[in-house]
Amino acid sequence: MGSVLKGKRILVGVCGSIAAYKASELVRTLRKDGADVTVAMTEAATQFIGPATFAAFTEHPVMLEQFPDDPGSGIAHVDIADRFDMVVVAPATANIMGKAAHAVADELLATILNIVECPVIFVPAMNYRMWRNDATQAAVTRLRASGKLVIDPDVGDLATLAVGAGRYPETERIVAAITEAFSYSQRLTGKKVLVTAGPTREPIDPVRYISNRSSGKMGYALAAAARAMGAEVALVSGPTALEPPFDCELLKVETADEMLAAVKARIRAQDFLIMAAAVADFQPVDPAREKIRRGSQRTSIGLKAAPDIIKEIRGRFDGTLVAFSLQANDDHQRARQKMLDKGAQYIVVNSYNEPEAGFESDNNHVWVISHEREPVELPLAPKKIIARQIWEEITRSQE
Ligand SMILES: Cc1cc2nc3c(=O)[nH]c(=O)nc-3n(C[C@H](O)[C@H](O)[C@H](O)COP(=O)(O)O)c2cc1C
Known part of the structure; x- marks a missing residue:
């Protein structure tokens, strides 16, 4: 060679x-x-x-x-x-x-x-x-x-x-x-990429919320890698403690509804949509307007389903959609079904019960599942490297 x-x-x-x-x-x-x-x-x-x-x-x-x-x-x-x-x-x-x-x-x-x-x-x-x-x-x-x-x-x-x-x-x-x-290829030159990252916060009252342990690191790494490969990148991010990636447009949101609105507002012109955010599945039915005080009668939180962003944008987007799935195992059949249900071209599977990888960690170990090819395993490595490898996989057919 x-x-x-x-x-x-x-x-x-x-x-x-x-x-x-x-x-x-x-x-x-x-x-x-x-x-x-x-x-x-x-x-x-x-x-x-x-x-x-x-x-x-x-x-x-x-x-x-x-x-x-x-x-x-x-x-x-x-x-x-x-x-x-x-x-x-x-x-x-x-x-x-x-x-x-x-x-x-x-x-x-x-x-x-x-x-x-x-x-x-x-x-x-x-x-x-x-x-x-x-x-x-x-x-x-x-x-x-x-x-x-x-x-x-x-x-x-x-x-x-x-x-x-x-x-x-x-x-x-x-x-x-x-x-x-x-x-390091410049395969994304001239392409527009929208990435979602981080958790969402669903208010219980003005000071409390339901959230999850997503750090946003994987989504931020995907945004930075896309920028380095020449793309114009917008990053819709839930609350994180991370430095904004270099030269990406950053749109900060808190709730699943805000994330949905930000994605909807941008989706049309995009070539790629990478849904790496850990969007809440549930949100409190009726957040209190005032802080719920100790001793209040209100001791339980009613929940309703949070918006399913991918479902909501169906029909508005004809680029490449990459969904993420967090599972306890590498059940590829289940992930493949989710990919089909969501209308995604790819699904990236991380497991949440693996030591050294996944949520909050700097490292990850994932499988990239697509329609045509066998699942591709990306072994444990820093998220920055996994991000590049994911991009290599999802742009492979565009070579
Ligand atoms: C013997 C000697 C060794 C030096 N080694 C280093 C070095 O390894 N790294 C460094 O940053 N500066 C070193 N310096 C200081 C630089 O030579 C000095 O800051 C110089 O102005 C750098 O100029 P330049 O950056 O234009 O090459 C050394 C100086 C001397 C006298």
């Missing part, structure tokens, strides 16, 4: 870290895998390793100066916006990440990072104190929130013989991250 890196134009940005020399192994490996590699070095990086090494390994001149003696067209950094398929900053100093997170463009590599729109990966390497420093961590969070991949450094022996988190990772791990970033 040919490497996904073949022919890819990769800029490796080398910064002033003691690990700068290790970038030469990365460059050589990427070239062996068929990538066309160019190196940009910061001025500080040249204190650690000479440009001649990288020029020889890449067979391209090394990019060094923001203001070269011979300025050429004078706007070379602007051309760079389209010249590369990916930028990998390795090693990335605390300094370059701080600059990139705050649009500082005071030398060539920092300027490039401000101008490129291709995927960017940072490979930090630094003293453990520098890595755990609040300002460094804030820069990392900011970069990640804007869609950049910042690889966690290794924990181990550092240059000063101290031990801690900050070590430049093995080349193999960096190449794996680069390969994964390239393989």
